[in-house]
Amino acid sequence: MRIFVCIKQVPDTAENIAIQGGVGIDESVKWVMNPYDEYAVEEAIRLKESVGDGEVIVISVGSGSTMSTIRTAIAMGADRGVLITTDEKPDQRVIAKAIAKIIQDEEDGDLVFCGKQSADSEGMQTPFRIAALLDMPVTTNVIAFENSEETVVVESEVEGGARQVIEMKKPCVVAATKGLNEPRYPKLPAIMKAKKKEVKEIALDSLNLDSQTNSMSIVELSYPPEKPEGKMVSGESPQELAQNLVSLLKEEAKVL
Amino acid sequence: MSKRAIFVETKEGVIKRAIFGVISGARSEGSELVAFVLDGKGKEYQSELQEYGITTIVDITADGISEVYDPEVYTGVIVEAMKKFECTEFVGLTSALGKDLLPRVAAALDAPALLDCVSIDCNEQTVMKSQYTGKTQAKMKLEGECLVYGVRPNAISATPAPAEATVVSYVPSFKSCGNMVIKEIKASTNKGVDLTEAEVIVAGGRGTGSTENFKILQELADTLGAALGASRAAVDADFAPMSMQVGQTGKTVSPSLYIACGISGAIQHLAGMKTAKVVVAINKDDQAPIFKKCDYGIVGDLLEVVPEITAAIKK
Numbered sequence: 001m002r003i004f005v006c007i008k009q010v011p012d013t014a015e016n017i018a019i020q021g022g023v024g025i026d027e028s029v030k031w032v033m034n035p036y037d038e039y040a041v042e043e044a045i046r047l048k049e050s051v052g053d054g055e056v057i058v059i060s061v062g063s064g065s066t067m068s069t070i071r072t073a074i075a076m077g078a079d080r081g082v083l084i085t086t087d088e089k090p091d092q093r094v095i096a097k098a099i100a101k102i103i104q105d106e107e108d109g110d111l112v113f114c115g116k117q118s119a120d121s122e123g124m125q126t127p128f129r130i131a132a133l134l135d136m137p138v139t140t141n142v143i144a145f146e147n148s149e150e151t152v153v154v155e156s157e158v159e160g161g162a163r164q165v166i167e168m169k170k171p172c173v174v175a176a177t178k179g180l181n182e183p184r185y186p187k188l189p190a191i192m193k194a195k196k197k198e199v200k201e202i203a204l205d206s207l208n209l210d211s212q213t214n215s216m217s218i219v220e221l222s223y224p225p226e227k228p229e230g231k232m233v234s235g236e237s238p239q240e241l242a243q244n245l246v247s248l249l250k251e252e253a254k255v256l
Numbered sequence: 257m258s259k260r261a262i263f264v265e266t267k268e269g270v271i272k273r274a275i276f277g278v279i280s281g282a283r284s285e286g287s288e289l290v291a292f293v294l295d296g297k298g299k300e301y302q303s304e305l306q307e308y309g310i311t312t313i314v315d316i317t318a319d320g321i322s323e324v325y326d327p328e329v330y331t332g333v334i335v336e337a338m339k340k341f342e343c344t345e346f347v348g349l350t351s352a353l354g355k356d357l358l359p360r361v362a363a364a365l366d367a368p369a370l371l372d373c374v375s376i377d378c379n380e381q382t383v384m385k386s387q388y389t390g391k392t393q394a395k396m397k398l399e400g401e402c403l404v405y406g407v408r409p410n411a412i413s414a415t416p417a418p419a420e421a422t423v424v425s426y427v428p429s430f431k432s433c434g435n436m437v438i439k440e441i442k443a444s445t446n447k448g449v450d451l452t453e454a455e456v457i458v459a460g461g462r463g464t465g466s467t468e469n470f471k472i473l474q475e476l477a478d479t480l481g482a483a484l485g486a487s488r489a490a491v492d493a494d495f496a497p498m499s500m501q502v503g504q505t506g507k508t509v510s511p512s513l514y515i516a517c518g519i520s521g522a523i524q525h526l527a528g529m530k531t532a533k534v535v536v537a538i539n540k541d542d543q544a545p546i547f548k549k550c551d552y553g554i555v556g557d558l559l560e561v562v563p564e565i566t567a568a569i570k571k
Contacts, residue, residue: 011388013389013504013524013527014523016391017388017391017392019392025388025392035504035505036505091368093366093368096363119388119389119504120387120388121387122371122372122385122386122387122389123370123371124350124355124359124371124372125359125362125363125369125371127359128359128360128362128363129359129362129363129366131363132360132363132364132366133363136435137328137435137436138360139327139436140355140356140359141352141355141356143498153439155442156356157352157499158325158352158353158356158441159351159352159353159450160352160444160446160448160449160450160451161444161445161446161451161497161499161500162441162442162443162444163441163442163444164438164440164441164442165438165439165440165441165442166436166437166438166439167436167437167439168435168436169434169435169436172435172436178498178501178505178506179498215368215398215399215400216368216369216370216396216397216398216399217396217397217399218387218394218395218396219382219394219395219396219397220394220395221387221392221393221394221395222392222393222394222395223391223392223393224386224390224391224392224393224530224531227535227549227550227551229548230535230537230547230548230549230550230551230552230553231551231552231553232547232552232553232554232555233552233553233554235554238556238557238560238561238564239564239567239568241554241556241561241564242561242564242565242567242568243564243568245536245552245554245565245568246565246568246569248552249513249534249536249552253513253534253551253552255456255512255513255533255534256480256513256569
């Protein structure tokens with residue numbers, strides 16, 4: 001069984017983000033694996049472990065520093081990696097084309113795992129694009145996964161917290177969300193061993209994609225408007241506080 | 257004149273209110289707005305849709321198309337209808353359904369797509385959307401022959417612009433290839449309104465203290481017709497199910513009123529409700545960071561204050 005996992009390196013979500021040069025950010029922050037991708041890596045490794053054989057291949061697109069995130073995935077239990085290198089910031093369309101090309105060239109993939117969205121660009125579309133390019137079915141927001149011979153059965157959270165149970169023919173793309181599993185922390189010996197495993201570096205430029213030009217680009221990055229200091233509601237008793245709040249919401253904020 | 261298709265999301269035979277914000281945002285000089293209706297009620301929706309500037313309503317009907325969302329069927333027939341009616345843009349709501357449908361349509365057409373936008377300008381082909389979990393907002397440009405826009409629920413206000421709409425029927429030929437089959441829909445334990453689309457949300461944090469105490473919040477939510485949400489701390493403590501989580505690893509919401517009860521206001525929680533219009537915070541701890549991010553704050557015990565708010569609203 002050959003399982004691909006697509007991952008992205010993003011700034012740690014606990015970091016503050018400082019805008020630089022109008023369209024970029026100060027990149028001297030801590031970079032980590034995109035949180036949703038951790039669930040994807042974990043599920044791929046669990047699947048390989050339960051089947052008893054197979055190969056988990058992680059793929060990422062980024063600059064040379066992305067290597068550390070690929071190594072993290074390998075330390076968790078992936079077998080090897082492919083890093084598509086670029087110093088540019090390709091958009092989701094270009095990223096999906098590059099990843100699909102690698103998966104096609106590797107041949108015989110049974111499954112592709114991704115995170116449902118990235119914590120930096122919040123694009124929410126790469127898994128669908130990879131699936132369309134590879135002509136595979138895809139489900140996002142996956143919180144339960146079960147593998148069988150020809151198909152997989154997944155549960156996807158839909159409106160109002162309901163769940164759709166979907167059966168997909170393999171090969172297919174599964175986009176993970178929180179709740180699918182509890183990602184493991186790599187142990188020190190595994191981290192050491194991961195450094196020796198194969199990670200192929202391929203330049204994005206060498207893939208000969210039909211288009212490598214971004215069609216979605218940042219014009220300007222800014223900070224969201226901050227709320228002015230709030231008003232503390234006054235009152236001597238819970239009842240009085242509640243009444244004063246309700247009149248403020250009715251008369252001042254006009255939301256009731 | 258370019259034609260812009262709007263996906264009219266409905267629930268139980270009623271157009272979702274947030275759709276009128278989507279239509280308002282999608283209007284621009286020199287473009288025609290075409291509404292795609294998939295529940296067979298195009299005729300019934302005519303007066304409402306034309307009130308907001310729709311000039312053509314396409315009633316897409318065929319065996320296998322119903323209000324129950326089937327990803328492959330919806331994508332297939334929409335792509336077909338886009339070609340048939342020569343639409344070069346597709347605009348919808350980034351609801352739970354839209355988060356699935358819009359990128360599928362974009363992928364099928366290899367079209368650039370930006371989702372969860374808080375504003376869109378289809379003439380300029382630009383949008384405003386959150387990046388870095390809401391820590392920044394980006395003005396972004398799309399370039400291509402066919403474009404897809406997704407609007408965050410409630411982010412754009414609905415403004416009428418009356419027009420006259422004709423209703424046309426369209427029977428697509430799309431047949432599902434059967435690579436993906438919906439086996440079952442498991443109903444939710446959450447009551448009422450969908451969180452991502454709710455106009456009012458009552459949310460509880462660790463300070464709620466127990467699952468039992470969430471009932472106090474539920475009563476307020478029921479009184480307001482609001483959805484119930486929770487912070488990660490409350491979900492981790494098993495006070496509330498994960499599907500109720502608001503924040504960075506949960507749902508992003510944009511209601512007109514957000515009442516945070518016993519929520520301290522961690523940066524990851526704020527990431528999910530930053531674009532709420534009015535925020536009320538109720539917390540025992542007067543130093544809670546949420547008080548710096550709210551419009552109205554009450555320092556007090558939510559178990560005492562919340563039932564009084566429910567009572568005051570009922571009056």
